[in-house]
Amino acid sequence: MTEFFQSLGMSYEWAWGVATIAGILLIALPLMLAVAMIIYVDRKVWAAINLRRGPNVVGPFGLLQSFADGLKVFLQETIIPSAANKGIFLLAPIVTFTVALAAWAVIPFDAGMVLADINVGLLYILAVSSLSVYGIIMAGWASNSKYPFFSAMRASAQMISYEVSIGFILVCVVLFAGTFNLNDIVRAQEGFGLGIVNAYVVHPLIFPIWVMFFISCLAETQRVPFDLTEAESELVAGYQTEYSSMSFALFWLGEYANILLMCILNALLFFGGWLPPLDIDLIPWFDIPGIVWLLLKAFFFFFMFSWVMATVPRYRYDQLMRLGWKVFLPLSLVFVLVISGYLMATGHFGAAA
Numbered sequence: 001m002t003e004f005f006q007s008l009g010m011s012y013e014w015a016w017g018v019a020t021i022a023g024i025l026l027i028a029l030p031l032m033l034a035v036a037m038i039i040y041v042d043r044k045v046w047a048a049i050n051l052r053r054g055p056n057v058v059g060p061f062g063l064l065q066s067f068a069d070g071l072k073v074f075l076q077e078t079i080i081p082s083a084a085n086k087g088i089f090l091l092a093p094i095v096t097f098t099v100a101l102a103a104w105a106v107i108p109f110d111a112g113m114v115l116a117d118i119n120v121g122l123l124y125i126l127a128v129s130s131l132s133v134y135g136i137i138m139a140g141w142a143s144n145s146k147y148p149f150f151s152a153m154r155a156s157a158q159m160i161s162y163e164v165s166i167g168f169i170l171v172c173v174v175l176f177a178g179t180f181n182l183n184d185i186v187r188a189q190e191g192f193g194l195g196i197v198n199a200y201v202v203h204p205l206i207f208p209i210w211v212m213f214f215i216s217c218l219a220e221t222q223r224v225p226f227d228l229t230e231a232e233s234e235l236v237a238g239y240q241t242e243y244s245s246m247s248f249a250l251f252w253l254g255e256y257a258n259i260l261l262m263c264i265l266n267a268l269l270f271f272g273g274w275l276p277p278l279d280i281d282l283i284p285w286f287d288i289p290g291i292v293w294l295l296l297k298a299f300f301f302f303f304m305f306s307w308v309m310a311t312v313p314r315y316r317y318d319q320l321m322r323l324g325w326k327v328f329l330p331l332s333l334v335f336v337l338v339i340s341g342y343l344m345a346t347g348h349f350g351a352a353a
Contacts, residue, residue: 023115027104035256036066045306076245088142093250096135100257103128107264108183110274110290121182133159136239143242151238155229161324162219168332169213172339173269186273196279198272209335210270212328217262224309228317267297
């Protein structure tokens with residue numbers, strides 16, 4: 001893209017700057033539209049499972065319901081509690097939303113279609129996504145209210161707990177791929193299963209860690225059955241209880257952007273990313289753009305997120321902590337040892353070198 005703007009007569013510095021801004025907008029604007037639509041899809045899936053209709057009035061088939069909700073919160077007054085820390089109170093949703101967008105900088109949507117193709121893309125995502133807890137903690141503390149503060153403490157413990165096991169799970173993927181670069185991880189999955197399946201998940205040692213990764217994603221994004229930070233029954237609405245108007249909306253946008261990110265990561269790390277499911281030339285799906293395959297896989301995982309939310313009851317907090325520390329952490333450590341031993345025994349590292 002930089003070369004394109006240079007061809008228009010710009011210097012390299014200006015062309016690079018304009019190309020970077022254009023790349024950011026090409027990711028951020030469709031992402032905001034996608035967030036609005038997946039909220040609609042979320043509600044439709046819940047309605048179908050519960051034998052209800054869901055949004056069906058605003059726009060054709062209710063497609064504009066999310067935009068109507070967005071307009072409503074935009075026109076509302078922003079109310080700040082008198083005892084709240086005003087600066088931190090207003091900064092918290094901005095931090096949550098900004099961090100949720102920053103992680104998308106290294107996501108490859110197709111071969112070479114990425115804003116920043118860095119060699120440590122997976123580490124970058126792990127680092128940036130872990131920062132989202134700060135927005136929640138800031139919101140809970142600055143509200144100067146009991147329930148948001150309890151929610152912030154829950155969020156910090158919950159996200160730290162499951163990030164540890166996610167880290168070890170990602171180590172297993174890196175061991176197979178031999179790289180932290182997301183583009184290279186996807187390419188390493190080409191023909192991985194019996195020479196025809198483009199996915200890591202078909203390997204008997206990878207499938208269990210994908211199951212743990214998927215469940216950890218639910219906990220990391222505070223989705224049911226791990227939505228203890230927003231538990232209405234005991235915390236009213238959690239860390240966002242005192243928020244209104246666009247401040248409240250920014251939390252929702254950040255939350256759903258993180259959910260979409262986790263769906264994309266499931267597709268990239270375990271299901272071949274933008275590659276078609278099978279590496280067979282006889283099937284004409286090689287003509288389908290890679291970004292279409294990636295979005296279809298991400299949509300499938302989002303459907304699973306919604307399905308779980310509509311069917312699984314909420315965990316107790318002690319069950320949540322026990323699952324993270326006493327089940328997933330030991331299991332992920334065991335799989336790191338088993339997978340590294342398996343790869344050494346099969347000469348994988350020598351072949352990769």
